[in-house]
Amino acid sequence: MNILIVDDDQEIRDVLHVYLRNEGYHVAEAVDGLQALHILQQEEIHLIILDVMMPNMDGIAACLQIREKSDIPIIMLSAKEESLDKITGLSTGADDYVTKPFHPLELIARVKAQLRRQNFLIHQQGSASEILIDELVINKDQHMVTVRGNPVALTPIEFSILELLSLHRGQVFSVEKIHQCVWKDQTPFFSDNTVMVHVRNIREKIEINPRSPQYIKTVWGVGYKIEK
Incomplete structure (x- = not known):
């Protein structure tokens, strides 16, 4: 490396x-x-x-x-x-x-x-290459995201968070759980703010109105989810 x-x-x-x-x-x-x-x-x-x-x-x-x-x-x-x-x-x-x-x-x-x-x-493999949520398309093989037909440039971390929530629609993930799943470890250097900033960045890129998100919902006091 x-x-x-x-x-x-x-x-x-x-x-x-x-x-x-x-x-x-x-x-x-x-x-x-x-x-x-x-x-x-x-x-x-x-x-x-x-x-x-x-x-x-x-x-x-x-x-x-x-x-x-x-x-x-x-x-x-x-x-x-x-x-x-x-x-x-x-x-x-x-x-x-x-x-x-x-x-x-x-x-x-x-x-x-x-x-x-x-x-x-x-090296991640899945049974389906694309995840479709209304006008949001997540292509796991090509590591690409489009919204309403327009390509969206996500960082690797942002893509991983969006993919995690979209693969488990309806499930609420705490910021700690998101960190464990995406970063693949339980590092003592974890900060809630790090996950929150990445979620905010994703919303800015995929939502029409980030203050009233269509895709990534906040469950206050618990975490984040994408509705079924």
Whole structure:
């Protein structure tokens, strides 16, 4: 597996490089978003660790450009801890968000969780390739979603959450259960807000009126579901 570290801090790159290499990953490095985009054109990368604050092109701008062409897992790093900054990072298409300072072993655990989830998606098989819910079409084989005939670009995490709820219509999933099913582990770094942000992003993309959703319903105090 090839991991790309994108951070203008040499010390952080050096530390993560050592930890990732010790886990058996091949590591590439970039000092800003522009260099990261160039590496992605030249090499096969399976996961990106992407800092937010960088010169030339920051992580937000880089993430947006990457998401135009790829659904590669992205873990965003930032020194900002406010919820709004986390929401912004996840809204641009990142799959996870880690605040600095962090313990390298925590980040390694998140890397492994993302790669396990991605591997599960690649090898997942189902009896039917498409799930039809009114005007919403979820193609599991092609990993594509259309609403009213229009293609919708979902991140891998967003697709997994939507697929989970659509395969179990009528069942209410708590945020904890969604995290366990989608991330494929019970990591101690779980945050309710992470799942809530992803659900909000899905609604923004598939619902006519996200404030009055047609597909993903909130069961207050319990979780989320798609009606039968």
